[in-house]
Amino acid sequence: MLVYLILAILLFVFYVKWQHTYWKRHGVYQFDTDFLFGDTKNEMLGKSSIFQAVRDKYNQLKAQNLKYGGVYMLLKPVFVPVDLDLIKRIVVKDFSYFQGHIDNVHPKDNLSMNLFGLYGDPWKKLRIKLTPAFTSGKMKLMFDTLVEKTKGLEELVRSHIKNNQPLDIKEVIARFTTDIIVSCAFGLESNSLEVAETEFRKYGRKVFDLKAWRMVLLNSVPRSLLTLCYHLGFTAFPRDVSQFFNKTVQDTIRYREDTKLYRKDFMQLLLEMKNKENGAINKITDEEIISQCFVFFIAGYETSATTTTFVLLELSQNQDIQEKLRAEIREVLEKHEGAITYDAIMEMTYLEMVINETLRKYPPVPMIPRFCTKDYHVPGTDVTIKKGTQVHIPVWGLQTDPEYFPNPEKFNPENFSAENKSKIPEMVFIPFGEGPRMCIGLRFGKLQSKVALVSLLRNFNFTLSEKTHTPIEFEKVSFILSVEGDVWLNATEI
Ligand code: HEM
Numbered sequence: 001m002l003v004y005l006i007l008a009i010l011l012f013v014f015y016v017k018w019q020h021t022y023w024k025r026h027g028v029y030q031f032d033t034d035f036l037f038g039d040t041k042n043e044m045l046g047k048s049s050i051f052q053a054v055r056d057k058y059n060q061l062k063a064q065n066l067k068y069g070g071v072y073m074l075l076k077p078v079f080v081p082v083d084l085d086l087i088k089r090i091v092v093k094d095f096s097y098f099q100g101h102i103d104n105v106h107p108k109d110n111l112s113m114n115l116f117g118l119y120g121d122p123w124k125k126l127r128i129k130l131t132p133a134f135t136s137g138k139m140k141l142m143f144d145t146l147v148e149k150t151k152g153l154e155e156l157v158r159s160h161i162k163n164n165q166p167l168d169i170k171e172v173i174a175r176f177t178t179d180i181i182v183s184c185a186f187g188l189e190s191n192s193l194e195v196a197e198t199e200f201r202k203y204g205r206k207v208f209d210l211k212a213w214r215m216v217l218l219n220s221v222p223r224s225l226l227t228l229c230y231h232l233g234f235t236a237f238p239r240d241v242s243q244f245f246n247k248t249v250q251d252t253i254r255y256r257e258d259t260k261l262y263r264k265d266f267m268q269l270l271l272e273m274k275n276k277e278n279g280a281i282n283k284i285t286d287e288e289i290i291s292q293c294f295v296f297f298i299a300g301y302e303t304s305a306t307t308t309t310f311v312l313l314e315l316s317q318n319q320d321i322q323e324k325l326r327a328e329i330r331e332v333l334e335k336h337e338g339a340i341t342y343d344a345i346m347e348m349t350y351l352e353m354v355i356n357e358t359l360r361k362y363p364p365v366p367m368i369p370r371f372c373t374k375d376y377h378v379p380g381t382d383v384t385i386k387k388g389t390q391v392h393i394p395v396w397g398l399q400t401d402p403e404y405f406p407n408p409e410k411f412n413p414e415n416f417s418a419e420n421k422s423k424i425p426e427m428v429f430i431p432f433g434e435g436p437r438m439c440i441g442l443r444f445g446k447l448q449s450k451v452a453l454v455s456l457l458r459n460f461n462f463t464l465s466e467k468t469h470t471p472i473e474f475e476k477v478s479f480i481l482s483v484e485g486d487v488w489l490n491a492t493e494i
Contacts, residue, residue: 022077023070027383030070031060038072049474051366051396051481058082058397068378071392073219079372079391084427086378087393090370091427092435098391099123100371101437104218106230110287111242114295115440119373129282130292130440133269139443141264142184143342146448149179150340150455152193157460157491166465166488173308177301177448178204184444185296186252187267203244207237207298208479223388245297249290266296298479300441303364304448306482310362311354311453313472314411316464316489321413325354326457333458345450353413355449356421359431361411364480366396368433395430396481404428460491 016036023030034041039057042048054071057080061069067083081087090098100119105112115126132138153176160167175192182190182200190200218226218236226234235242255261256271270292273284284292315322328350336344345351370391377384385391400408404424405415414420432439439445456462464470465488473484 016075019075019077020072022072026070026386027381028068028070028079029061029064029066030072031057033072036074038074038076040071040073043476044074046476049476049478049481052474054080054367054392054394055396055400058394058401062397062401062403068383073390074221076219076222077389079385079389080394081391082394082397084425087398087427088434089379090391091368091393091430091433091437094376095435095437097372097374097376097385098370099373099437102219102369102390103223103371103388104226104236106227108230109235109242111245111291111294112236113287114291116295116299117236119371125281126288126292127436127440129273129284132282133266134440134443136443138269139447140342142266142444143447143451145183145265146180146451147340147455149176149183149193150451152176152179153452153455154459156193157456158493161460161491161493166467166490168486169312169462169489170305170309170483170487173312173452174204174301174305175201176452177305177308180448181297181301184265185267185293185300186248187256187261187263187265188248188252199244203241204297204301206241208302219390245294246290249293250286253286253289267293296441299439300445300448302480302482304445306362306364306480307355307358307445308449308452309483309487311358311449312456312462312489313464313468313483313487314358314361315354315457316462318411319463321354321411322457322462325350325453326461329454329458333454340451340454345447345454348450348454350413351450351453353416354453355446356416356429357411357413360399360405360415360429361408362481363395363399363431364482365431365433366481368393368395368430370437393430393433398428398430401428459493461494462489462491464488465490 013035020033020038031039033039037044040050040053043050043053050073057069057071061080061082067086068079068081071078071080081090100123101116103119105117107113113122115123115130118126153172156172156175157167175196178192178198178200179190182188182192190198192198192201221229252267253271253274256267262268267289270284270289273282274286274289276283315325328348332344332347333340335347370393372385372387372389372391375384375387398404402408415424427434432442432445467486467488469485472487475482475484
């Protein structure tokens with residue numbers, strides 16, 4: 001018995017060591033690995049952020065003048081491109097070889113079958129159906145809802161000022177974007193700005209309160225093992241989260257159909273697609289509506305909230321930039337009789353620069369996953385990226401590379417002045433991705449942040465509270481880049 005056990009252990013050790021030579025065997029540079037953990041020991045143990053690991057690897061590859069390299073998430077080989085031309089090939093020119101984000105969707109878990117998770121034909125068909133819901137015309141249609149929510153946002157800030165308390169701005173903004181996304185995607189009122197602990201806040205937080213084991217399972221185990229897990233009842237998100245979103249959307253569909261209620265929101269657009277005649281190219285099913293509402297929620301509220309939080313954090317520490325932005329906001333609003341309108345927001349060029357600089361320094365999606373759907377020969381090399389291989393586009397590394405931004409840690413909106421922006425090489429600034437899979441919610445995401453900032457900065461001045469832990473650290477286990485812990489700011493009415 002003991003002999004078999006020793007043999008099994010030896011075999012396992014041999015397999016792990018052999019698997020960690022995958023990139024070497026395929027002619028791709030790799031780093032020294034830790035047994036079992038590969039390149040992500042600290043990340044898997046929850047000691048450091050996986051995003052930081054990919055950024056570090058980008059820097060190390062770049063320092064050696066390499067165009068790409070290979071890393072391991074546990075035993076899973078991940079290809080990391082550094083060269084801008086190669087990145088452009090992967091996400092744009094040779095997109096047909098890299099159609100997926102990540103290979104972890106499964107029909108047994110309907111929430112996973114969303115636009116972000118699907119690939120190949122099902123993704124293409126769905127993307128065509130959903131694109132019309134995100135045009136600038138549709139954004140204008142929903143704009144009033146965004147502005148309506150600023151009243152609650154301002155009231156919440158005022159209540160803190162009245163009580164002489166600093167604000168946890170991360171939480172305040174998350175409540176604002178939750179109210180917006182719930183109203184626009186689900187056609188419901190979540191009232192998160194008025195009531196601190198609503199169902200949507202509770203489950204929204206739960207989606208992002210990712211446990212390390214779930215992250216490992218979704219990102220690091222082979223597809224065959226993951227499929228087995230789905231058959232054994234595993235779901236990408238906690239079961240109660242899945243039940244909540246399924247029931248909420250189903251109830252909403254039924255209510256809207258029974259009452260024939262019309263609202264200017266994504267749900268209305270989805271219901272109109274559902275009611276297309278059979279065989280219509282953009283007809284959509286109830287199941288598809290549920291998974292898409294879910295992805296709009298998770299992709300839409302936290303990304304914008306984290307962006308707005310980082311803007312306010314930086315402005316609190318850079319009063320000159322805050323003043324300059326406030327001056328622009330006031331000047332433009334004055335021309336529009338004090339009203340926050342879509343056109344007024346579009347006129348605010350400095351606001352756009354501040355948001356871009358924030359997305360550069362703190363990209364909410366610091367590495368974009370791409371998954372090889374067909375063997376790909378890397379041009380000019382003997383290397384083939386095999387079908388099924390995970391690729392990580394190192395967004396954060398690119399956007400903080402001193403070659404492209406000479407003083408990358410300095411918060412400098414001038415990086416995005418008309419003159420400087422035109423000098424940024426293609427594929428360097430890609431917070432929303434690029435190519436056919438580029439973020440579908442780009443306009444909506446930016447709009448949410450802009451409306452929040454205009455409403456806040458025209459009324460209040462923000463400074464950093466001593467309660468905020470500085471220098472800030474980033475969440476270790478998370479889908480997106482966000483500050484670890486609370487972000488406390490002092491607000492004063494002006
Ligand atoms: C600041 C805000 C946001 C950022 C930084 C962001 C970033 C991203 C990135 C990097 C991707 C992957 C792109 C690629 O693979 O090339 C993505 C995809 C996606 N985003 Fe966003 N996003 C934001 C807001 C939103 C909003 C508001 C929504 C919806 C209401 C949304 C919905 C989606 C969806 C559905 C996808 C998958 C698209 C596809 O695979 O076809 N995002 N986003």
